[in-house]
Amino acid sequence: xxxxxxxxxxxxxAPGGIGAKAFWELLTSGxxxxxxxxxxxxxxxxxxxxxxxxxxxxxxxxxxxQTIRMxxxxxxxxxxxxxxxxxxxxxxxxxxxxxxxxxxxxxxGATMSLEREYVIAxxxxxxxxxxxARTSPHLYDYYVPGSFAAEVAWSIGAEGPAAVxxxxxxxxxxxxxxxxxxxxxxxxxxxxxxxSDAPISPITVACFDAIKxxxxxxxxxxxxxxxxxxxxxxxxxxxxSAMFVLEDLERARRRGAPVYAEIVGFxxxxxxxxxxxxxxxxxEMAEAIRNALDTARMxxxxxxxxxxxxxxxxxxxxxxxxxxxxxxxxHAYATPMSSIKSMVGHSLGAIGAIEVAACxxxxxxxxxxxxxxxxxxxxxxxxxxVPLEARDxxxxxxxxxxxxxxxxxxxxxxxxxxxxxx
Amino acid sequence: MSERSIPDAPAAAARSGxxxxxxxxxxGIGxxxxxxxxxxxxxxxxxxxxxxIGRIARFDPAQxxxxxxxxxxxxxxxxxxxxxxLxxxxHVTRYSLTAAAQALADAAxxxxxxxxxxxGVVTASSAGGFEFGQKxxxxxxxxxxxxxxxxxxxxWFYAVNTGQISIRHGLRGPSGVLVTDQAGGLDAIxxxxxxxxxGTALAITGGVDGSxxxxxxxxxxxxxxxxxxxxxxxAYLPFDRDANGFVPGEGxxxxxxxxxxxxxxxxxxxxxxxxxxxAATFDPAxxxxxxxxxxxxxxxxxxxxxxxxxxxxxxxxxxxxxxxxDLAEAKALNGVFGAGRVPVTAPKTMTGRLAAxxxxxxxxxxxxxxxxxxxxxxxxxxxxxxxxxxxxxVLDAARPAPLRRALVLARGIGGFNAAVxxxxx
Numbered sequence: 104x105x106x107x108x109x110x111x112x113x114x115x116x117a118p119g120g121i122g123a124k125a126f127w128e129l130l131t132s133g134x135x136x137x138x139x140x141x142x143x144x145x146x147x148x149x150x151x152x153x154x155x156x157x158x159x160x161x162x163x164x165x166x167x168x169q170t171i172r173m174x175x176x177x178x179x180x181x182x183x184x185x186x187x188x189x190x191x192x193x194x195x196x197x198x199x200x201x202x203x204x205x206x207x208x209x210x211x212g213a214t215m216s217l218e219r220e221y222v223i224a225x226x227x228x229x230x231x232x233x234x235x236a237r238t239s240p241h242l243y244d245y246y247v248p249g250s251f252a253a254e255v256a257w258s259i260g261a262e263g264p265a266a267v268x269x270x271x272x273x274x275x276x277x278x279x280x281x282x283x284x285x286x287x288x289x290x291x292x293x294x295x296x297x298x299s300d301a302p303i304s305p306i307t308v309a310c311f312d313a314i315k316x317x318x319x320x321x322x323x324x325x326x327x328x329x330x331x332x333x334x335x336x337x338x339x340x341x342x343x344s345a346m347f348v349l350e351d352l353e354r355a356r357r358r359g360a361p362v363y364a365e366i367v368g369f370x371x372x373x374x375x376x377x378x379x380x381x382x383x384x385x386x387e388m389a390e391a392i393r394n395a396l397d398t399a400r401m402x403x404x405x406x407x408x409x410x411x412x413x414x415x416x417x418x419x420x421x422x423x424x425x426x427x428x429x430x431x432x433x434h435a436y437a438t439p440m441s442s443i444k445s446m447v448g449h450s451l452g453a454i455g456a457i458e459v460a461a462c463x464x465x466x467x468x469x470x471x472x473x474x475x476x477x478x479x480x481x482x483x484x485x486x487x488x489v490p491l492e493a494r495d496x497x498x499x500x501x502x503x504x505x506x507x508x509x510x511x512x513x514x515x516x517x518x519x520x521x522x523x524x525x
Numbered sequence: 526m527s528e529r530s531i532p533d534a535p536a537a538a539a540r541s542g543x544x545x546x547x548x549x550x551x552x553g554i555g556x557x558x559x560x561x562x563x564x565x566x567x568x569x570x571x572x573x574x575x576x577x578i579g580r581i582a583r584f585d586p587a588q589x590x591x592x593x594x595x596x597x598x599x600x601x602x603x604x605x606x607x608x609x610x611l612x613x614x615x616h617v618t619r620y621s622l623t624a625a626a627q628a629l630a631d632a633a634x635x636x637x638x639x640x641x642x643x644x645g646v647v648t649a650s651s652a653g654g655f656e657f658g659q660k661x662x663x664x665x666x667x668x669x670x671x672x673x674x675x676x677x678x679x680x681w682f683y684a685v686n687t688g689q690i691s692i693r694h695g696l697r698g699p700s701g702v703l704v705t706d707q708a709g710g711l712d713a714i715x716x717x718x719x720x721x722x723x724g725t726a727l728a729i730t731g732g733v734d735g736s737x738x739x740x741x742x743x744x745x746x747x748x749x750x751x752x753x754x755x756x757x758x759x760a761y762l763p764f765d766r767d768a769n770g771f772v773p774g775e776g777x778x779x780x781x782x783x784x785x786x787x788x789x790x791x792x793x794x795x796x797x798x799x800x801x802x803x804a805a806t807f808d809p810a811x812x813x814x815x816x817x818x819x820x821x822x823x824x825x826x827x828x829x830x831x832x833x834x835x836x837x838x839x840x841x842x843x844x845x846x847x848x849x850x851d852l853a854e855a856k857a858l859n860g861v862f863g864a865g866r867v868p869v870t871a872p873k874t875m876t877g878r879l880a881a882x883x884x885x886x887x888x889x890x891x892x893x894x895x896x897x898x899x900x901x902x903x904x905x906x907x908x909x910x911x912x913x914x915x916x917x918x919v920l921d922a923a924r925p926a927p928l929r930r931a932l933v934l935a936r937g938i939g940g941f942n943a944a945v946x947x948x949x950x
Binding site for chain 1: 584585588589613641642645646650651652655659661662663664665666667668669670671673674675677678679682683684685687688689691692694695696697698699700701702703704705706709712716719723736739740741743744745746747748804805806807808809810811813815818821880937938939940941
């Protein structure tokens with residue numbers, strides 16, 4: 104019999120508070136965690152706002168050696184993984200290390216550490232022949248972010264398949280799907296999987312400035328991320344991580360573990376159109392949604408909530424609205440669809456996993472998180488985007504979609520577990 | 526089972542009008558490496574034992590402790606790519622696009638003749654388009670943010686090669702990117718196989734890599750595993766008692782992998798072999814006193830291929846060139862196969878270690894070995910190290926042999942292990 108995959112634990116590091124509890128409180132309150140960038144002086148840049156995490160690694164159990172060695176995104180992943188493992192009630196010592204996998208999604212890897220080291224090695228951009236005398240001994244771990252999976256695997260003692268999945272802004276959804284597939288195919292019984300990114304550094308801000316993808320709404324940072332609103336003018340960069348304990352359903356049942364949700368369907372497609380542009384009709388994302396429904400043998404009308412990519416760029420929000428209408432047809436109008444990026448920003452590869460966490464918590468709590476800052480919808484965005492306030496709603500199945508540079512379009516379906524919800 | 530449970534892959538494939546039975550087959554190969562810019566030139570160099578390792582020319586390496594690399598020297602990007610793509614791509618993406626175009630041409634695939642979502646791309650990456658990234662970091666820090674290229678947002682990141690290949694050839698099926706250091710190429714092939722099993726007809730996979738720029742170079746130096754020799758014939762000596770690290774290179778291979786039935790249906794002109802088995806494992810944390818995971822990856826890949834150790838005719842080794850890693854690999858091989866019972870080779874001694882490019886190129890080389898019934902040599906290695914002497918390492922010259930199955934191994938820094946079994950058609 105085909106193995107089924109469920110989420111039995113989750114951990115979140117997100118702007119507005121560390122831990123799943125703080126994250127969920129932020130989402131359901133409709134508050135936002137976007138602010139003026141504090142990590143460096145943003146005044147030379149077009150976009151000066153971001154959703155930053157107030158993160159103290161020591162307070163979350165990381166040793167000085169770990170803090171020095173690991174990039175910020177790796178630290179997020181290890182902390183979120185520890186929360187997920189504890190949440191799932193897993194006893195690490197009782198696991199067979201060979202049957203535990205590790206998957207971390209990340210769009211831009213250790214970009215903060217790389218830039219910090221570059222500035223040292225190049226004497227602030229003065230030397231093409233950069234010097235290797237004063238850089239970190241851990242530079243290779245930043246250079247190849249496979250190290251994120253290694254750090255998480257070491258922290259939980261996993262020796263099954265391990266990987267970093269890096270498909271731009273769909274990395275998070277794709278990493279969770281990769282993790283689920285390892286269980287489904289029998290390569291692992293438990294996978295600690297999710298995604299992490301910590302991209303708030305000058306080079307990231309500059310590269311999105313260059314294509315005007317991020318918002319210049321610098322005078323109103325708390326309301327800068329405005330998905331589906333007519334006044335939206337770009338996304339707000341974020342950071343964070345969500346990690347999950349994914350488990351074979353039978354295994355979870357045997358040990359009596361409460362289940363947040365079952366991962367019942369997934370598909371990804373490429374638009375083969377443009378590295379950063381989207382075809383207006385949303386056909387590839389629609390195809391991914393349809394295919395995810397097909398693998399789940401689910402009718403579109405079963406979907407009670409759509410967690411949107413909802414980045415807040417002009418192009419994305421129209422593209423996505425078109426895609427959801429194509430895939431769900433008239434049911435699109437009857438389905439609440441919100442963007443938590445309005446509150447926690449867009450943490451690139453991490454956000455897909457953070458949004459899966461939001462979906463799992465939405466199912467468990469019977470609450471749809473809102474789209475903050477949505478006062479006057481774009482006339483071309485005419486769905487129910489759950490403006491401003493969370494909404495109570497029993498959810499049997501939810502859809503989460505993502506869209507990434509490179510043309511990636513992914514869709515995942517999560518379903519309420521049978522029997523009592525968590 | 527409830528209504529909303531996930532059906533197994535063959536059932537899903539059958540519903541979508543396809544079959545996904547049997548191992549997928551490789552129907553096209555594209556190679557870009559220091560020893561050749563197309564498959565047959567590369568393969569002739571391999572059989573001749575001709576190395577592409579030399580002093581780095583792209584930048585002056587005099588100030589660095591390591592100065593040799595398997596550098597691609599005679600590649601004219603304008604001969605392969607339109608101006609529009611030249612402006613927005615790093616070397617590594619140009620090589621990737623070139624290898625992908627070769628592979629599709631070799632397989633005689635007409636993307637327009639296949640269904641909209643029947644073809645995907647899964648590549649491995651290690652550090653992305655790193656020289657492009659160094660240039661933009663330099664502009665940012667020496668001139669200011671408004672000098673940063675509009676292409677930086679995607680020319681550097683890890684997903685760039687998959688995205689650009691997808692766009693250039695109109696491949697819109699399930700796609701992906703894996704970052705597991707040197708194990709990545711094999712992990713990408715394993716993931717492409719999953720997509721085929723779930724119903725996609727064809728996947729472009731493998732990887733092409735290389736970060737030969739000063740900023741990439743010091744990243745690699747930080748491994749402490751790069752040979753500091755200036756003698757191209759003495760620098761990368763895996764399993765040798767004089768092993769002193771490895772030489773990095775640039776390049777790799779892109780493969781066209783198809784469902785067997787889909788290849789038959791479109792009358793694919795050639796089948797190099799099938800991807801019969803794959804597995805990945807991870808090493809224990811450094812402070813745990815537990816065995817490394819390479820042997821387990823081999824055993825799992827053999828089991829996945831339903832194949833006994835005695836049925837493997839040749840092993841393409843990871844060949845780290847670092848004494849303790851060579852010893853660990855020798856121990857894993859002797860443990861699975863018995864001392865000296867299987868020929869082992871490392872043609873990467875001619876190209877250097879290619880990071881995310883390695884797995885694809887070693888699988889391509891293994892398939893060419895199966896085609897021509899000859900094991901390519903490991904060059905420059907002389908006296909084997911203690912603990913490696915029991916290996917039947919194919920030295921100096923190519924060795925003709927009846928070959929049906931090959932095992933390809935790769936290890937990535939951090940603890941990644943991957944193994945692939947390929948079988949002659």
